[in-house]
Amino acid sequence: MRIRQLELKPFRNFDQIKLDLGARGALIVGNNGRGKSNILEAISYLSLGKSIRGARDHEAVPHDGTWFDIQGTWDTADRQRHARVFYSGHDGKRVFLDGVPLPRVSELVSQFQTVHFAPEDVALVLQFSAQRRRLLDILISQASATYLQQLQRYRRVLTQRNHFLRQLNQRRADPAERDVWDRQLAEPGARIRLERLQALAEIVPVLQSCYQGFSTGREAAGIEYQGAGLPSSTDEIPLLDTLQSMLLQQLQADPAKEQRAGHTLSGPHRDAFGFTLDGESAETFGSQGQLKSVLLSWKMAESRYLEAHSGHQPVLLLDDVFSELDELRSRQLLSLAEEFDQVILTAPREPGDTIPDRFERIELSA
Template identity: 55%
Template sequence: MRIGELTLKPFRNLQDLHVDFESDRELILGGNGRGKSNLLEAISYLSIGKSIRGARDREAVPHGGKYFDISARWHDGTRDRQLRVFYGQEEGKQVFLDGAALSRVSDVLSLFQSVHFSPEDVTLVLRFAAQRRRLLDILICQAESQYLHALQRYQRILTQRNRCLRGWRATPGPDELIGWDVQLCRLGGAIRHRRMRGLIQLEPDLTRFYRRISTAQEEVGVVYRGQVVSELDDAGLLSAEVMAEEMTTELAEYRDRERHAGHTLCGPHRDALTFTLDGVGADSYGSQGQLKGILVAWKMAEVRFLEGCSGQRPVLLLDDVFSELDEVRSAELVALVEDFDQVLLTAPRLPGEGICDRFSQLRMA
């Protein structure tokens, strides 16, 4: 899978830009504020239909403007395709594949796949549990549309259950709450099961890539809901039905506290997902360089995960990835991405000679 052309008319500070990606290894150069990060964000919009930064669509509209328009020509492994994402303050958001409008924006998932790294994500993702859950959820959604639908249904039921809890004033729980519990636990069990199965698939590649990038000897790991992922496999993974039963028990234990809190205190929306270094939480004890190494390794593992699901390798987007990396780790990173189909890097200035020799250069004025 590779992107051949990208046109922005406009997007953020990029007013009218057309880019031909002639190489599978592109180094995008330019000073701060030139739009390098925005260019990669626009490409990721084509993959997930929204900002990878978590920004609202209207924030990507240029100041004083009324819309943004992203279009691209890409090759899906068999033929060239055209993809377009348009957002207007009056029209809303629309996605077009080969000129035909998709019925839902979420239908863009799994069409053109990309994996995006930004240094801004290092602190945001690795310091905050909600962002770590989002990191995993976005990945699985790209692989399976059913997972997105499960998340959406779970959120709708969670909203209804929370409304019911806020209105609960009688001593016994209302029958309505029991009805929401059944639906919430069924979906919650399915979500937890798919998350854990995804982590089991990701963990070996995460470990392998981190060993290559890191100059130290520490081992990276993942813990989800208190379970060390490396100690599990598909054969030992509890079924979605069993996980649903576990959640039913959790809700019963939290019932009194939820009544006073007025919202649901357990479930996939509250689950702990932690990266570790030698068994210790990286979010608490990892240095900035270690955290960056974890996230870069995770992103490379994402590419392998999506490849395993679809049979095609996503485009790898690495924004300012060389910052805080010494020459040895930078060279190792470049060697690692040699095995990926298409890689787009950004940097404010030319990195080392060995890196420049392997990449075509695109300068943003």
């Protein structure tokens, strides 16, 4: 997929702007606060129907306005498509695909696909285990509808089991019921772990080879999935039955402790997955530039994963990507970008004379 045109009238700091984006990519240059990140946010609005930054719709309405309107045209293998996301405080959000209003915003999702990198995600994603789990859960959900269903089921049963544990602690529930809750949770829980391990088995080799590109082989990146009792490498993925009995064992390991805590202490909602550099925890030991390279490699692996599962390669949106990267890594980034159909980069200034012609220059003047 390649986005060819974007029109904002208006959106955040733009009253009206129309951009032509190069088929192979674009480099958006402008001073701080000119709206580079806003443009990438607007592009991803067309793929998600909402803000990638987690902003609420009304926050993207210009301060002196009452609505925003994002329109974009993209090429797929065989045709050109057009989407529009319109929001006003008065009418709410409306989405259109090829001019036809869609009954639900969710129907726009995955028509047009993007993978978005923002430098602020480096600290967020790499420091908090919950954020890394979220990264993985969102990615697999995009490729597998059954994964999303299992997650929702797991969360529902988890809430019920936690409620049961608190009741038990107050002697208001029957301890014999515990076994039922354990089994109900272990079933979706094991499926979630299985799909996560399978996804990581696909993603890790791509991540490794991208990172190798960044570091030119000086250090190697990896991922460890740490759920108590599971092998930390994804080389051997246990069978579903095995995963289920392992989880059941974990759930039954220390009933008194869980009862006192009043919530479930093990399971996929607590599993950690972490990035490594030469086998050591990247979050703990990596430099800023190394961590940024790890997350960029992950994003590239995300794009490949989505392409393998949907048949379309997403547009790669890389915000403020050169800061903190040394010259070698910046050059490596550009050469890795060559392997993707369309990459849209932003930078506060021209990052030297190394930018290949494939990137259409877009200057946001002061």
